[in-house]
Amino acid sequence: MKNNIPLAERLRPHSLDDYIGQEHLVGKTGVIRQMIESGRINSFILWGPPGVGKTTLAKIIAEAVNSTFFTLSAVTSGVKEVREVIERCKAEANSMFSKGRPILFIDEIHRFSKSQQDSLLGAVEQGVVTLIGATTENPSFEVIRPLLSRSQVYTLRPLDKDNLDSLLSRAIKKDPILSTRKVIVKEKSALFRFSGGDARKLLNILDLIEQSTPQEQPIIIDDEVVVEKLQENPAAYDRNEELHYDIISAFIKSVRGSDPDAALYWLARMVAGGEDPEFIARRLVILAAEDIGLANPNALLLANATFDALKKIGWPEGRIILAECTVYLATSPKSNSAYKGIAEALEAVNKTGNLPVPLHLRNAPTQLMAELGYHKGYKYAHDYKNNYVAQQYLPDDLKHQQYWHPCDNPQEAKMWDRISSMRNQAKD
Secondary structure: OHHHOOHHHHOOOOOHHHOOOOHHHHOOOOHHHHHHHHOOOOOEEEEOOOOOOHHHHHHHHHHHOOOOEEEEEOOOOOHHHHHHHHHHHHHHHHOOOOOOOOEEEEEOHHHOOHHHHHHHHHHHHOOOOEEEEEEOOOHHHHOOHHHHHOOEEEEOOOOOHHHHHHHHHHHHHHOOOHHHOOEEEOOOHHHHHHHOOOHHHHHHHHHHHHHOOOOOOOEEEOHHHHHHHHHHOHHHOOHHHOOHHHHHHHHHHHHHOOOHHHHHHHHHHHHHOOOOHHHHHHHHHHHHHHHHHHHOOHHHHHHHHHHHHHHHHOOOOHHHHHHHHHHHHHHOOOOOHHHHHHHHHHHHHHHHOOOOOOHHHOOOOOHHHHHOOOOOOOOOHHHOHHHOOOOOOOOHHHOOOOOOOOOOOHHHHHHHHHHHHHHHHHHO
C-alpha cells in the first residue's frame, strides 16, 4: 500500500523536530516555535514559494496544541463553504469536549475573492477560529487589509542546499521504501538545481528515480541520471512551476538592465510555462516604480494601463500587451531614487520613532489648539513667488536630513535644478 503513496506524503513530518528549513520561524528562538510552546496560537499567514512546508507547518501546529484542524482550499471553496466551516468551528469551540480554539487552514488564500475573505473577518476577530492562511503571492496585494490587520504575515524561504541535503539524507534513511534499497549518491548538483528550493520537487524526483530503478539494482543518484529521468518523464516535473522564482528574477533583472531581448525571452518562458498573466503585470507595475521611477514617470502610467488592459482583453492576446510594456520598460532610462528614498526615510522612522510634528504644520480646528500654537507661523506656499517659501517641514531632530537623492538622468536633473533654484532664491 505504501508504494501507492508519494514519497513527499510518506515523509511528511509530524513534529518540529523533523521539520526541515525555516529556522527563522521554527528554530529555538523562532516566533512559531515560541507560540507552540506557549500554547497560544494567533492568526497568521504563511507566505512563500511552493514546496517549502506551509501546509505541513500548519498541521504540525494543530497537532502540537491539540486543536481541531479544519481545511479549505480557495480553489474549490466558496462563501457557502466558508460559512459552513465557521459554523462547525463554532460548534466545536462550544462543545464540552472542545480541545480549544479550532484552527482553520486555508490553502492558496490569495485565490479567495474579497467577499470570501470578508466572510472570515467576524470569526477571526471574535476568536471563533485561529486562521492560518498559505499563499505563494504577496499578501499585500492579494489579502484584504482588514484581514491582514488581524493576522501576522510570516515569510517562508526556499530551502537552501543544506536543507535539501538534510531532506535527501532523511529520505534515504527513514523512508520505509528507500531505506530498504541500496542508494548511491554520486552527485547532487542537478537534483538540487531542478528542485529549486522546493522540497516536494526534490522528493518527487527521488520517487521517480526509485520507481524506475529495478529492485535488484542499486539506486544511483548523479547529474546524468536526474537529467535523463526528467527528460523521459516530463510530467514528473511540473513545467508550470519550473524555476518560477528564478525566471521572474531573470525577467526583472533583464528589464532593469535595459536588455529588451532578454526581457522578451524570459517573458516568453513565463507565457509558455502557463504563468498567471496578472502576476507578470503586477511585476511590471512594480518595476516601473522601482527601477524606472522618476527618470520616466510615464512608465508607471503605461504599466498600470497594461494591468487594466490585460483584464479587459484576456488571453492569449494579453501577451502582446505584456510584451509592449516589457520592451518600453526595458528601453526606458532608469532610476531607483524613489525606491531608495522611501527606504532611507523608513530607516529614519525606525531609528527615531514618533517624532512630534512641528507646531506650525499642525491644523488648529479648535480654539484650544490655536492657543497652544498649532498652525502658528505656517506660510502658505501659494502666497509666494513660484508657489514656494522656505520653511521647516521635517521634525526638529531631522530638519537638515535629505532622503531623496536624484539619479543621473535628464528628468531628475531638471527636477533637482528647479528645487535647488527655488531654495537658493529663498535664501537671497
